Amino acid sequence: MFSDTPHTVPTRLSDDPLVTEIRDCRLCQAQLPLGPRPVVQFNASARLLIIGQAPGLKVHHSGIPWDDPSGQRLRQWLNLTPEQFYNPNDVAIVPMGFCYPGRGKSGDNPPDPRCAPQWHRQVLQRLSHVRLTLLVGQYAQRHYLNGFSSLTDSVRRWRDHLDTGCLPLPHPSPRNNLWLRRNPWFEQQVVPELQHRVRAALKQGD
Template sequence: MNELADTLHREINACTICAHHLPLGPRPVVQFSAKARILIIGQAPGTKVHKSGVPWDDDSGDRLRDWLGLTKDAFYDAQKVALMPMGFCYPGKAKGGDAPPRKECAPQWHDRILALLPKNRLTLLVGSYAQAQYLPQTRKTSLTDRVKNGEHISDALGPAIPLPHPSWRVRMWMGRNPWYQNEVVPRLQKQIAERLS
């Protein structure tokens, strides 16, 4: 890890900007280095991830790694993969599941992390919160159409690929949209492999 990335990690780990809103207290969960060729922007940690401090350390993470064709070793290698959620800490519960990511995080930290990452990275936007932030021009488009249309251009990120959130709820969506597993996933795995080769 280079010195800038190291310093930024320390600052993020000490962050308490929204501590009074967090039912379990602050525990930022993020992974990055100045060499990561793949950036995954997700939602926010759940309780399991808050407890372990390891990003995507749950069933959703298993499903995401399966889609990407990545082993845990590769996925958790910060020299290869950056993991930057919209909210770095567990936001608490809301009706029907977890609360939305806290809105303080992205403006506070995202630009600084993005500035460290290689410009020719592959960026994946996992779930509607990341897509609303970085693909605002697609807000009136359904998730299905966003994913089906493949790569989009983000003003802030450049090329970015939207993906559904890999929670247990996605199984029904995948059942209705078999093209995702049959067409999108193999194409995605090829792109990932090419970036990491």
């Protein structure tokens, strides 16, 4: 197993001007308890797209996507090193909400509903080389999957979504440890197939 420390991040930077435009966004400024700090990663050449929820507090402070225990577990599921994961030429990271939404009664607040309609269409138009899209968590799945009923149902029926190029995943947060214990089939059956499809998506020269 490779060593994964959240701050082991390469110096490659997203050079698409749309990334700069998103990072300058102040659309939801009045509703954000800590102010805006949009977190996003992509270049037009990316072949793997990860659509998650919204940055947590640690990611808000670092500005590095998935720079927390959730990200460490996600990289383990994908079998990607931090160097691979944080290469915007290969991996696009586009959450449903680009800024930390603050804390609610039982965890972080949902992503601001204005964020994805404002930016996702423009981003997806850039990402014409994407071979696999990972929908991480219920907010991404509710937005992008037709007939969404529940996260567990979407993940259990992951094969049904492959014809759209999408693969739904539970959120890798430690808060979901109970879900993972109750659904051992995910790590036993889905994760190996996930790793295979991520390798295929990132394979060079085809």
